[in-house]
Amino acid sequence: MNGVFHKLKTLILSEAFGGILLIICTLFALLVQNGFLSEYYRNFLNLKVGFSVGEFELNKPFLLWINDGLISIFFFAIGLELKKEFLHGDFRNPKNIILPFIAALGGILIPALFFTFINIGDLYTLKGWAIPTATDTAFALAILMMCGKHIPASLKTFLLSLAIFDDVGAILIIAIFYTTKLSIFAFVVAGIAIFIMFILNIFRITRKSFYFICSIILWISVLKSGVHATLAGIITAFFIPMTTKEGKPFLEDIYESLKFWLTFVILPLFAFANAGVNLSNIDLNTIFSGVSIGIFLGLFIGKQLGVFAFSYFAIKFKLTDLPQGSNLKQLYGVSILTGIGFTMSLFIDGLAYEVSDIFHYADNLAILIASFCSGVWGFIYLKFFTHHSKKGV
Template sequence: MIIRAIDRLFRHEASGGILLMLSAVAALVVYNSGFADAYEAFLHIPVAVTVDGQGVAKDMLHWINDGLMAVFFFLVGLELKREMLEGKLKNPSDVILPGLAAVGGMAVPAIIYAALNWGDPATLHGWAIPAATDIAFALGVLALLGNRVHPSLKIFLLTLAILDDLGAILIIALFYTAELKPEMLLYALLPLAGLIWLNLRGAHRIAPAIMLGVVLWLLVLKSGVHATIAGVLLAFCIPLKDKYGKSPLHSLEHGLTPYVFFFIVPVFAFANAGVSLQGLTFERLMTPVPLGIAGGLFLGKMVGVFGFTFLTVKLGLARLPYGMSWVSLYGVACLAGIGFTMSLFIGGLSFADATHAADVRLGVLSGSIISAVVGFLVLRFLASNPSAQPAVTEAEKIAMGAKA
């Protein structure tokens, strides 16, 4: 009975988001209950993987952020490829509304952050931190509402978040690359070429692709480009259909999903959400970095997603999906401000010093929590779901007509 209950928990779509929240809370509790030194010591344990003196030596935090998160981005890449070939991103007309909403949801938060940090080039580097949406967290909050929200809202938010992830991947590749080593990038073309060849011939076995992917990850890591990009490149080289008509992509996506959302993402959250709340004052939250991040996530996402969607509909470029009202769209726009995982990740790429890193965590936590609470309350108490309303019988229609 206990096993069945656990199985039901892990099958529930809200579970990943709930576990993510619990991991973040656990990090805050540990960091503020006398175990901060042990927490930091664990994250800085050196771990080296070498062969004949050659390999990678990093601390635990970097293995989590560069290694485990490459698997996360691999899953994101698999989802993107599947959606582009046979899902929500296949038909261009279906992408217009969430696509422009995603553009607004990335541009406006970045503008708000940049405006508040314009005078300091060091902090301005974090302009992309509030531009991201956390798929697991946002969908987890939405799923807590059950059938109170129309399915079209989930599809809209999911498509928006997928496109948002694509934008975040491009931002990381273009703007958060360290000093480049061109020779390593040239070497990386060899395993990439092998992966493309396996994809084109519809290779049935996954093991050769995974081995080439590990080599690609190592070379990309050594090149200065962030290693998580290797996860996306590997994903795009996994065949949707092999020569036997089966789908390696579907199999990998299905197999990896529970490990990513119930292990990798919670571990990342725990490793990156620890911040001291001692001496936390309103004045500190009002400093440019945390204010820019929190304001970008809550106000920026809300204005960007809602505003760009409103303009797109009013200009006649697209229509609101059935079951979505302007109020429910506003609620979803608020949920898009939950930037947790991706925002913390980009924050880690933006700042290396402890002070700015703590400010990033404060901004991301406060902005994401406000967005989650406001979005939940709007969708719970103000928005209505047409499909959740009781059906009107023919007799009732006649009766209403007679009263009129």
């Protein structure tokens, strides 16, 4: 019995568990949405929650609190990781940046071109061009960890680094292409909050409550500005000091304290809230519509093609090297896994098409199917076809 509990504890504490939990939440959401609890599920997501102070009011459905609020904490964690990598991690050496940066660039451009080519001529549908450009790090990493010890650790580092640049790309896309009517007053308030955090950083003040208050003000002002609120998360992260005045870790402690909430609460709740595809309204016309085909081909074909092709030519022209101890077959296998868009693709889909059932959920279904195919094919390829390859083959 102790052996069973030990194995269960090891699984829960492993990096792969986050992806497994997301799979469970996805299946549960599909079950609830398409079962007798569907009305309760929709009522739960549409429940208005908010507050008002004088004339100021913030009142949103619970789904938007998840997609605008909780997911900002996810982007905050990405910002912390990015800052740590540039100041004290692998990204201090420019050589370590080249391959994941070029791979991420290919993984954004090629899927976007796939989607655009398929949907050219339909201006509304084209709003979703960025949906297949995203990668779900937790899912992809979980599959990679399941593939066995013959996969070198350098490929895990490559995938994580690529995912960071991929997420930065998503943030820029959201800021530039999915911004609504702008509010100058809200921008001024956001600027004041940023300036205060800048001063706190300069003097290395490490009272967490100060940063928390500033981040809340920044989040609300960015939300009201017309720019997507998730940007507040990554902006806040850039102003968190690396250490205290005494030299003790500060940023790292915050990042570590967030891991539990990200793995067990925020991302699972996001998956549960967004993966509930209503299968009853989906027909062949919507399944084979331009948006569905564009998403599927963009994620499953375009993503792996873009990541691998850009990586291959960067290595071939000696701009960079293969990850240590790996070969091209293994690199291609990791490229397949980047087609697991899932949470980030669902998130961008919600921004592109604000009415969730405009395509009768066929767009969401295409994301799930493409992510599933990428995960299964990536696992099979890495597990069974990359064992005895020599380096560079």
